[in-house]
Each structure stands twice: as structure tokens, then as C-alpha cells.
Amino acid sequence: MTIRNTRVRGQKDYWGILQREGHSGLTVEDVEVFGNGKVRTQFGILNQGKMITIRRVDIHTISNGICTEQGLVEDSYLHDPKYYPTDHTDMIMSTSTPAKGTQLIIRHNTVVNTLDQTGAIALFQDFGVIRDVTVEGNLLAGGGWSLYAGAGVKGTSSNVKVIGNVFSRKVWPKGGHAGPVAYWDDEGPGNVWRGNTWEDGGAVNPD
Incomplete structure (x- = not known):
């Protein structure tokens, strides 16, 4: 299934676009997904199924932009989330x-x-160990940390590649409110941190 050239206004407390469990292969491209800023849209795009392709999508005025464990997210613009009490707010x-x-x-x-x-x-x-993720060539800004990089209590992340991303100070002086990156497993098998820089120059490396 493909959703293309469409504007999607999210539902109250739920999502704009949902791929349900047991489904795979949804493509969303050249689409705008947004909330109205008065009542919460929890997710712009929520993937409960398997593969999804999200391309050239503009997502804004929501609590969380995209939530997916697998698939492709590329050439998209996620920005200006809306905070509602008790939310954790993440763009991807x-x-x-x-x-x-x-x-x-x-x-x-x-x-x-x-x-x-x-x-x-x-x-x-x-809900599980992070592995087999590539984060490459993105421009990142804001949040508490601009990038949460996959480490956690369930195990050591693996095959996480963070390559050639640019971190901006335009939202917060440290990139994120607390800093550019947290929770990186430096010793995780197959993990790669390479070529990540500040927008105004200089390398960005995990602490």
C-alpha cells in the first residue's frame, strides 16, 4: 500500500498514519502529517508491523513523529513537536x-x-535490545539529547552505525538541552561512530 501526495491531520490521542501488526510494506511519501496543536496526536506515523518506507514526509505539531523498529526513513523533515503533560517527545x-x-x-x-x-x-x-540500525547523513537539533544512541539495560547494542551526521546548536547551545548524544555502546559489536560533526565545525563524539 502507498500513501502519496496527501495531507493527514492526526486523530486525538492516537496517530496520523498506522501500519498495524501483521502487515508489511507500507510506503508513505510526499505526505504532510500534523496535529492541530490543541489536542494531542501521539504519533505522526506509528508502525506496529514490519517493513515500512517513509520518504519526503513533513511531520509537525505532534507528540512523537515516527515510531518504528525497522524500515527506511529518508529525506524527511520532522520539526516543531507539541508538548502535552506526561509526554516524552521524540521525532524519530x-x-x-x-x-x-x-x-x-x-x-x-x-x-x-x-x-x-x-x-x-x-x-x-x-522492549528489546537495539541492533541493526544505521543513522547516516542527518541534521539533528534539540531535545534533551539530540541522539539517544541505543545503549540500555536489556543488553549491549550491536551493528549500530552513526555516520556523517551534523549536529546543530540552533535550538540549544549543546545541541540537545543536555548535549548532543547519550547512551552509546562504544564496545558493541559492529557499532560504528564516524564523521559526525557540529554544524559550525568540529567533531561530535560520545562522552
Whole structure:
């Protein structure tokens, strides 16, 4: 299924676009997804299924932009989230392990969280170990940390590649309110941190 050249206004407390569990292969491209800023739209795009392709999408005025464990997110603009009480606010988020035989690729996006929490890109171990994720060539700004990089209590992340991203200070002086990156497993097998820089010059490295 493909959703293309469409404006989607999100539903109260739910999502703009949903791929349900048991489904795979949704493509969303050249689409705007947004809330009305008065009542919460929790997710712009929520993937409960398997593979999804998200391309040239503009997502804004929502609590969380995209939530998926696998698929491709590219050439998109996620910005200006809306905070509602008790929210954790992330623009692109993964919360568990990709489905067997799949991976998550996040590349060539502009991701700006204008709040002081939680992240621009957030790889969280809420439900499983993060692995097989590539974050490449994105412009990242804002949030508490601009990038949550996959470490967590469920195990050591692996095959996480963070390559050639640019971190901006335009939202917060440290990139994110607290800094540019947190929760990086430096010793994780297959993990790569390479060529990540500040927009105004200089390398960005995990603490």
C-alpha cells in the first residue's frame, strides 16, 4: 500500500498514519502529517508491523513523529513537536529490536526537536535490545539529547552505525538541552561512530 501526495491531520490521542501488526510494506511519501496543536496526536506515523518506507514526509505539531523498529526513513523533515503533560517527545523513535532479517535505516533527514526533551532521534531499549540500525547523513537539533544512541539495560547494542551526521546548536547551545548524544555502546559489536560533526565545525563524539 502507498500513501502519496496527501495531507493527514492526526486523530486525538492516537496517530496520523498506522501500519498495524501483521502487515508489511507500507510506503508513505510526499505526505504532510500534523496535529492541530490543541489536542494531542501521539504519533505522526506509528508502525506496529514490519517493513515500512517513509520518504519526503513533513511531520509537525505532534507528540512523537515516527515510531518504528525497522524500515527506511529518508529525506524527511520532522520539526516543531507539541508538548502535552506526561509526554516524552521524540521525532524519530525505535523502542526495540528489528524484526528478524530486517534493519532500520534513518538517513538524509532534518530532525529538529524544539523542546528540552526527549530526543531528535531516540533508539530506546524499552522492549528489546537495539541492533541493526544505521543513522547516516542527518541534521539533528534539540531535545534533551539530540541522539539517544541505543545503549540500555536489556543488553549491549550491536551493528549500530552513526555516520556523517551534523549536529546543530540552533535550538540549544549543546545541541540537545543536555548535549548532543547519550547512551552509546562504544564496545558493541559492529557499532560504528564516524564523521559526525557540529554544524559550525568540529567533531561530535560520545562522552
